[in-house]
Amino acid sequence: MAQGIKNLLGLRDLTSDEIVEILDTARSFREVLERPIKKVPTLQGTTVVNLFFESSTRTRISFELAERRLSADVVNFAASGSSVSKGETLKDTARNIEAMKTDVVVIRHSSTGAAHFLTRFLKSPVINAGDGINEHPTQGLLDMFTMREKFGDLKDLHVCIVGDIVHSRVARSNIFGLTKLGAKVAVCGPKTLIPDYLEQFDVKVFYDIDEAIQWADVLNVLRIQLEREAGGDFPSIREYRLYWGINRLRLEKAKKSIVIMHPGPINRGVELDADVADGNTSLILDQVTNGVAVRMAVLYLTGVKTS
């Protein structure tokens, strides 16, 4: 059976074999989700703590469902109204909770490296549910799982990530994971939202969305955080929508059908029009379903050793 992994901090440091192992493991959990009783006893007696220092709906619920469907005991922590608002450090919060004999920690935090930081003093496996602008590895994995489901092999699949690349942990996990499995990755957006030095990852850069659409098999469309407009990273939401927003007219210009993905939550009518989000090439809800299976696989592979 599976070898197990100590922590899941990011896809940057995983080998392609490890990524494939997680995705293959997720496939069997995906089947579990189709059963009338969607629960297995795998992590019975294991306690998982969800440490969410940033607000989250989808990721938090997805992790919680994954944990419960593996029969783990679940503790949820949200930073607001907690000891954090009294000035407790991340280290203290995490160690205190672990002192209550919990087994696995899932953490989302606004600082890059927060999950790595926890591994320096926790005995429990740590699963990164998003750290700053660095990585969101389970999102990357569920995106890859969804593409595999649709296309089979990822080799030479053309995936273009569209939007605010420089601030996106989803983009980074996609770039690391997809390129390791042989996909061709591009990014597209205004130059102010795309970091330099992407050539080191073999990533192609488009500033023109129509060119990107011509090139792509899949568009993974990122949420445009509305506060970025205020920060002046691009001129206006209006201009973004006009020149980078994904709409039906743009997609119809492509000669092939293009798969649409989005990590959510969507700003409908900004980065993605409603009819496209709900259209027949959209895999957005499959991503959400697969997210539970992928997180079950990750929890299984990290938590199985402790239980």
Add this chain to the structure above:
Amino acid sequence: MKIFLKNARVIDPSGTYDGMFDIHIVDGMIQEIGTPLGGNPVNYEINLRGKFVVPGLFDMHTHLREPGQEFKEDIASGIAAAANGGFTGIAAMPNTDPVVDSADVVKYVLDRARQSGLVSVHQIAAITEGRKGERLSEMKDLAEAGAVAFSDDGSAVTNSQMMRLALEYSSMLNKPLIQHCEDRDLTKSGSANESPATIKYGLKTQHRLAEELILIRDIKLLEAFGGKYHATHISTSQSVEVVSDAKRRGLPITCDVTPHHLFLDDNILSTYDSDYKVNPPLRTREDCKALIEALKNGTADAIASDHAPHALHEKEVEFDAAPFGMIGLETTVGAVMTKLYHEKILTILEIVKLLSVNPRKILGLPIPAFGLGARAELSIIDPNYEWTVEPDKFKSKSRNTGFKGWKFKGSAVGIINGEKFYFSDRLK
């Protein structure tokens, strides 16, 4: 008090003494220097065979944190760290609480430092009131009180008019302005150098131009309005070129580099360990090479530690939340001897210029001499002492060093500063 140093390899930048000497020091003065000398009854007789005796080392960029932040460091612990690191003199930056922007605070620090007296402490005062960049500090009064230079370190003077005024006003006092070059509009919340490595690690970055633009602007201002200008902790290859060019044009500009910018690069940030979070941030390997080249060709005048103590609880946090800075008083000599002396990049004489002579020249301080009757101010360096950096053994109150775990060859093993002296247990 009589101290007899035997068989010391004296490194004298003035060129008077070059070779092995015995030195008699009586009540803090050099009474006799020659070879061989007899052993009159003394309090301490130390055989220094194989060790260098150099003019007391000087660190022109330290943070003593007193007044106001004594939980990080205080004047006494800073002095102990400096002595342990081989320094007989240091200059303290003014970003304390309160800021050193009044004669009273300068006097307070200097008085407190004199109570120990083991290491000569000099104070750098703020360029602007509260380091806010809005009004000049009372520079003349500060200079009268003993300030040796002016700096808003940690917070560059970004307003060009303010910098012009500071250069013009300080030129009357013949004291240098020390600039921490950083355009804060460009750095924003970035806590790492913008480079391929940090993009890979997903860190919030700041572009190197934030440093270079202020440096280039300041050189233009210096050229137009006069004054003396020192760029501290320059960290990029372009900054080196810019300073080199200004020097070629004869401008009164000097600069220093830190051991961490010389020997650590931003690839080390893969661990997200906030001990490596410094400002300016660790740059690329190419920048390290350019800084080392700057030491060799004279573009860089001094090596300074930018000793920046922070308490464990401040640094043991997620990367974005941690304060900038690492300590350096107790690792500078080890790092320099290991990476520059033993790798034959610099001679010991060149190192002494960078760590003793030039920083004092920049600050207008006298250079310790070895002549008969001179005040004894010297450091002892064992070039072959091998040690591992263990922060728990530091005299500093803080532990935030990026050199933790490094194996060094070469260490400071003692200092004599007039009547005060310190011999490390490494002195064998």
